[in-house]
Amino acid sequence: MKDGWLVLLLCIFVGVSFFAAMMFGVENYSLGKVVDTLSPGGELDRAGGILYEIRLPRVVAAFLAGLMISISGLIMQTVTHNDLSEPSILGVNAGANFAIVAATLVLPVLSFAAMLTAGFLGGLVVGVIILFVTRFRSPIHLILAGAGISLFLYAVTDFLVITNNLGQYLAFFTSGGAAGVSLGQLGVIAPVAAVVIVILYVLSKELDVFLFGEEMAASLGQNQRMYQVITLVCAVLLASMSVAIVGNVVFLGLLVPHIVKMIAGYMHRWTILYTGLFGGALFMLSDMAARMLNETPVNAIIAMIGLPFFIYIIRTRGRKYA
Amino acid sequence: MTSVTIENMDLTIDKKDILKNINLELMSGKITTIIGPNGCGKSTLLKTVSNIIQAGEGSVYINDLDIRRMKSKALAKKVAILSQKNRLQYDLKVRDLVSFSRYPYLRRFQGLTADDHKIIDWALRETGADEFSGRMMSELSGGQAQRVWISLLLAQGSDVLLLDEPTTYLDIHHQLETLNIIRDLNKKTRQTVVMVLHDINQALKYSDEIVVMNRGEIVRCGTPADVLTNDILNEVFNINGRITTDPVTGKPVLSDYELFCRTVNGRAL
Numbered sequence: 311m312k313d314g315w316l317v318l319l320l321c322i323f324v325g326v327s328f329f330a331a332m333m334f335g336v337e338n339y340s341l342g343k344v345v346d347t348l349s350p351g352g353e354l355d356r357a358g359g360i361l362y363e364i365r366l367p368r369v370v371a372a373f374l375a376g377l378m379i380s381i382s383g384l385i386m387q388t389v390t391h392n393d394l395s396e397p398s399i400l401g402v403n404a405g406a407n408f409a410i411v412a413a414t415l416v417l418p419v420l421s422f423a424a425m426l427t428a429g430f431l432g433g434l435v436v437g438v439i440i441l442f443v444t445r446f447r448s449p450i451h452l453i454l455a456g457a458g459i460s461l462f463l464y465a466v467t468d469f470l471v472i473t474n475n476l477g478q479y480l481a482f483f484t485s486g487g488a489a490g491v492s493l494g495q496l497g498v499i500a501p502v503a504a505v506v507i508v509i510l511y512v513l514s515k516e517l518d519v520f521l522f523g524e525e526m527a528a529s530l531g532q533n534q535r536m537y538q539v540i541t542l543v544c545a546v547l548l549a550s551m552s553v554a555i556v557g558n559v560v561f562l563g564l565l566v567p568h569i570v571k572m573i574a575g576y577m578h579r580w581t582i583l584y585t586g587l588f589g590g591a592l593f594m595l596s597d598m599a600a601r602m603l604n605e606t607p608v609n610a611i612i613a614m615i616g617l618p619f620f621i622y623i624i625r626t627r628g629r630k631y632a
Numbered sequence: 633m634t635s636v637t638i639e640n641m642d643l644t645i646d647k648k649d650i651l652k653n654i655n656l657e658l659m660s661g662k663i664t665t666i667i668g669p670n671g672c673g674k675s676t677l678l679k680t681v682s683n684i685i686q687a688g689e690g691s692v693y694i695n696d697l698d699i700r701r702m703k704s705k706a707l708a709k710k711v712a713i714l715s716q717k718n719r720l721q722y723d724l725k726v727r728d729l730v731s732f733s734r735y736p737y738l739r740r741f742q743g744l745t746a747d748d749h750k751i752i753d754w755a756l757r758e759t760g761a762d763e764f765s766g767r768m769m770s771e772l773s774g775g776q777a778q779r780v781w782i783s784l785l786l787a788q789g790s791d792v793l794l795l796d797e798p799t800t801y802l803d804i805h806h807q808l809e810t811l812n813i814i815r816d817l818n819k820k821t822r823q824t825v826v827m828v829l830h831d832i833n834q835a836l837k838y839s840d841e842i843v844v845m846n847r848g849e850i851v852r853c854g855t856p857a858d859v860l861t862n863d864i865l866n867e868v869f870n871i872n873g874r875i876t877t878d879p880v881t882g883k884p885v886l887s888d889y890e891l892f893c894r895t896v897n898g899r900a901l
C-alpha cells in the first residue's frame with residue numbers, strides 16, 4: 311500500500327537526517343563515532359562529550375521543533391479553511407515570542423516551564439484576537455490581521471529587547487535556531503507534544519470533516535465550534551513550544567503540509583504523521599546546514615530551500631484542487 | 633415516514649427580511665419543488681430546515697420535534713442537504729468523499745463498519761457513480777460529479793433530502809438524467825424530497841407539489857396545476873406564458889413565455 315511505503319520512506323529519511331545532522335557541523339565526526347557515543351555504556355571523550363552534551367540536544371530539538379511547527383501549520387490550514395495559514399502568518403509566533411520576552415523581563419530567573427506557559431498564553435491570546443476579528447470568514451482578512459499583529463508585536467519586542475540590552479540573550483528568537491537547548495528542556499516539551507499529537511489523532515476524523523467547509527460540516531451534524539477550539543488550542547500549543555526552543559521559524563509550517571498534501575492527499579490520520587516526520591527531518595537538515603555555514607540563521611536556509619518549492623506549488627496547485 | 637413542518641418562520645439578517653412568516657408542511661414521501669426568482673430566499677429556507685442557518689423566529693419540526701432541541705448528529709440522520717455551491721476545496725477520491733456521509737453514525741475510535749460500506753456501495757450504484765468510484769473528483773465531468781454528490785446525500789441515510797439547484801450548470805441531458813435519478817429514488821425509497829429548480833417545466837414535470845416564493849414569502853403552494861397560472865407568473869417572475877396541457881401526460885406545461893412588461897435590470901421601460 312502507498313501509505314505504508316510512505317511511512318517507511320519517511321522513517322528512513324528521518325533516520326538519515328538524524329545521523330547526518332549528528333555527524334556534520336562546525337566539527338565533523340564519523341558515523342562510527344556518533345553510533346559509539348549514542349550506544350549505552352562507555353566513557354565519553356572530549357568529542358563524545360560535545361556530541362552528547364551539545365549536538366544531540368540540538369538535533370533532537372530541531373527534530374521536535376520542525377515536527378511541531380509543521381503539524382501546527384497543517385492544523386491551522388485545515389481549521390481556518392485557509393491554505394496560507396501557519397503559526398507565523400497568523401501571528402501566533404509573534405505573540406508567543408513577545409510573551410516570552412516580556413516574561414523574561416519581569417522575572418529574569420524564569421523556569422523553562424514558566425517560559426513555555428507564557429509563550430503559550432501569548433500565542434493563544436493573539437490567535438483568539440485574530441480569529442475574533444476575522445471570525446474564520448475571509449482568508450484575506452486572516453492574513454492581513456495576522457501580518458499586522460505580527461509586525462506590531464515584533465516592533466514592541468524589538469523595543470523591549472533593545473531598551474533592556476537583552477540583544478545577546480534573545481537574538482536567536484527572531485532568527486530561529488536550535489542552539490543552546492538542553493535535554494532537560496526537551497524532556498518538558500516532548501511529553502506535552504506527544505499528548506497534543508495524540509489528541510489531534512483522536513480528532514483526525516473531525517479535522518477531515520472540516521475540509522468540506524462549514525456548511526457541509528454542519529449538514530453532517532458536526533459540532534464545529536467545539537472542535538475548532540480544541541484543535542486550534544493544540545496547534546497554538548505546538549507552535550508556542552517551538553518558539554520557546556527555536557524562536558520564530560517562518561515558512562516551514564506552510565511548506566511542509568503543502569508538500570505532504572500534494573503527495574499523500576488530505577486525510578489527517580496520514581497527513582499528521584507525514585507532516586510531523588517530514589517537517590522534523592527537514593528542520594534537522596536545515597539546522598545542520600546552518601551550523602556548517604557559519605551559523606547562518608536557519609530561517610535563511612529554510613527560505614533558500616523553500617522558495618523554489620513554494621513557487622512550484624503556486625504554479626501547479628490551480629490544477630491540483632478540484 | 634418523516635414529517636417536516638415549518639411554522640411562522642421569520643429570518644432577518646442585517647435588518648433585511650430574508651424569510652417572512654413561512655408556514656409549510658412538506659408532503660412526506662413526495663417531491664416538493666421550490667421555485668422563485670434569484671435571491672427570494674429559497675436556499676436560505678432549505679438551510680434553516682437543516683439548521684445550517686438558525687431561524688430568527690418560528691420553528692422547524694421534524695416528526696413534531698423542534699430541530700433546535702435535536703442533537704446535530706441526530707438531525708443529520710433525518711435531514712440531508714445538497715448545497716447549491718458544493719465545490720470541494722480539496723481533491724478527493726469519489727468513494728472517500730461519499731464515505732464522509734456516514735460521519736453522523738461514526739463513533740470515536742471507530743472506522744466505517746461493514747454496514748456503512750454496504751450503504752455507500754448501494755448509494756454509488758443507485759446513481760451509477762460506482763463506474764468511477766475510484767477516480768478523483770477533479771477528473772469528473774459536471775454530470776458525473778453531480779451523481780457523486782447525490783450518492784453522498786443518499787448514503788447519509790436521511791428520510792428528508794434537500795437539493796438546492798441540483799441541475800444548475802448541467803446540460804439538458806444531464807439535467808434530465810439527474811432529475812430522473814431523483815424521481816426514481818423517491819419512488820423506490822419514499823424519502824421526502826425538496827428541491828430548488830429554475831426551469832418551470834421541469835418543476836411541473838417532476839413535482840408532486842410546487843412552492844412558489846417571492847421576496848422571502850411563500851406566494852402559492854399546491855399541485856403543479858394549482859400554481860401554474862399567469863397571475864403567479866406575472867407577479868413572481870414578471871413573465872407571461874401560454875399554459876397548455878400536454879396531450880400525452882395530461883400535465884400542465886408552459887409552452888411559450890415572454891416578459892410581462894419589457895424591463896432592463898428589473899425596471900420597467
Ligand SMILES: Nc1ncnc2c1ncn2[C@@H]1O[C@H](COP(=O)(O)OP(=O)(O)O)[C@@H](O)[C@H]1O
Nearest residue numbers: 645646650668669670671672673674675676677
Ligand atoms: N449570509 C448572508 N448574509 C446576508 N444576506 C444574505 C446571506 N445569505 C443570503 N443573503 C440574502 O438573502 C436573500 C436570499 O438569498 P438566497 O436564499 O440565497 O436566495 P435564492 O436561493 O432564492 O436565490 C438574498 O437577498 C441574499 O442577498
Ligand SMILES: [Mg+2]
Nearest residue numbers: 674675716796
Ligand atoms: Mg439559491
